[in-house]
Amino acid sequence: MMTAYLPPPPGASPVVFADDSLIIAEKPCGLLSVPGRGEHKADCLLSRVQQEYPDALTVHRLDMSTSGLLVFARGADMHRRLSKMFQDRQVDKLYCAVLAGLLPYDEGGVDLPLIVDWPNRPRQKVDFDEGRPSQTRFRVLSRDTDKQTTRVALEPVTGRSHQLRVHMMSLQHPILGDDLYGGPAEKMADRLLLHAMDLGFMHPATGERMDFHSEPPF
Numbered sequence: 594m595m596t597a598y599l600p601p602p603p604g605a606s607p608v609v610f611a612d613d614s615l616i617i618a619e620k621p622c623g624l625l626s627v628p629g630r631g632e633h634k635a636d637c638l639l640s641r642v643q644q645e646y647p648d649a650l651t652v653h654r655l656d657m658s659t660s661g662l663l664v665f666a667r668g669a670d671m672h673r674r675l676s677k678m679f680q681d682r683q684v685d686k687l688y689c690a691v692l693a694g695l696l697p698y699d700e701g702g703v704d705l706p707l708i709v710d711w712p713n714r715p716r717q718k719v720d721f722d723e724g725r726p727s728q729t730r731f732r733v734l735s736r737d738t739d740k741q742t743t744r745v746a747l748e749p750v751t752g753r754s755h756q757l758r759v760h761m762m763s764l765q766h767p768i769l770g771d772d773l774y775g776g777p778a779e780k781m782a783d784r785l786l787l788h789a790m791d792l793g794f795m796h797p798a799t800g801e802r803m804d805f806h807s808e809p810p811f
Contacts, residue, residue: 606641606645607619607620607621607638607641607642608642608645608646609662609805609807610805611645611646611667613667613798614666614667614671614796614797614798615664615665615666615667615671615675615796615797616642616646616649616664616665616666616667617662617663617664617665617792617805618638618641618642618662618663618665619660619661619662619663619807620638620655620659620660620661620662620663620789621660622657622658622659622660622784622785622810623657623658623784624636624637624638624657625637625638625657626638626639626651626654626655626657626663627639627651627654628640638663639651639665642665646665646667648667648668649665649666649667650665650666650667650668650669650671650672651665651666652664652665652666652672652675652676652679653679653752655789656755656758656785656787658770658771658772658784658785658787659688659785659787659788659789660787660788660789660809660810661688661788661789661790661807662789662790662791662792662805662807663789664684664792664794671797671798674797674798675797678794678795678797679752682750682751683794683795684792684793684794685748685791685792685793685794686748686749686752686789686791686792687746687747687748687789687790687791688746688747688748688749688757688787688788688789688790689734689744689745689746689747689787689788689790689809690744690745690747690757690761690768690786690787690788691742691743691744691745691768691769691782691786691811692742692743692744692745692761692764692766692767692768692769692778693741693742693766693767693768693769693775693777693778693781694741694742694743694765694766695736695738695741695742695743696731696733696736696743696745696764696766698733699732699733700730700731700732700733701730701731702728702729702730702731703727703728703729703731703760703761703763703764704726704727704728705719705724705727705759705760705763706719706720706721706723706724706725706726706727707719707720707724707725707727707753707754707755707756707759708720708723708724708725709754715754715755715773716755716773716774717753717754717755717756717759718759719759719763725751725753726751727751727753727756727760728749728750728751729747729748729749729750729751729756729757729760730747730748730750731745731746731747731748731761732745732746732748733745734746742769742781743766745761747761747787755773755774757787758771758773758774758785758787759774761774762774762775768785768786768787769781769782769785769786770782770783770784770785770786771785771787772785782811784811786811788807788809788810788811789807790806790807790808790809791804791805791806791807792804792805793805
């Protein structure tokens with residue numbers, strides 16, 4: 594069952610930082626990162642950022658139901674530099690999620706190859722024969738014994754589509770509110786409880802270390 598997320602109305606600027614090279618913006622849950630097919634899917638974080646910075650270009654994306662920080666490049670040269678940094682895993686990314694159940698270990702990792710589940714796209718699935726290598730590190734932040742949930746920090750070593758969602762499902766602790774992989778956990782929250790909270794990297798022009806934090810809204 595698909596959850597109907599209503600995108601927030603255009604209002605305050607989503608931009609939290611901007612200079613001549615790049616832009617950091619915060620995407621709310623329910624808003625596309627880039628335009629979808631059709632006029633009804635034209636509203637997205639990119640189009641809102643481009644209202645202020647017409648030269649903004651997409652470097653990476655978040656699922657519509659995921660909230661948090663995104664980087665945009667300003668101009669083609671910076672787009673090449675930032676895209677290579679993401680490709681070479683030179684960007685530190687940390688997500689916050691709330692999982693169903695009490696995770697029995699405080700930290701660990703998941704290493705399961707992923708591929709699109711073609712008949713059921715956009716779902717992804719674990720495939721040891723044809724899947725692309727996918728690794729996620731996790732660390733428990735807190736456990737709620739009353740609600741039987743676990744708050745975790747998730748570090749995607751690779752950046753596959755739906756990676757964090759599938760990897761947490763593989764642990765039998767899906768993310769609350771997940772309409773694709775959550776099963777009963779989908780109904781435990783009114784949105785996907787997954788938020789891109791930390792971004793860190795060396796500035797592609799100056800070499801200065803840049804770190805950004807967005808407090809999870811759940």
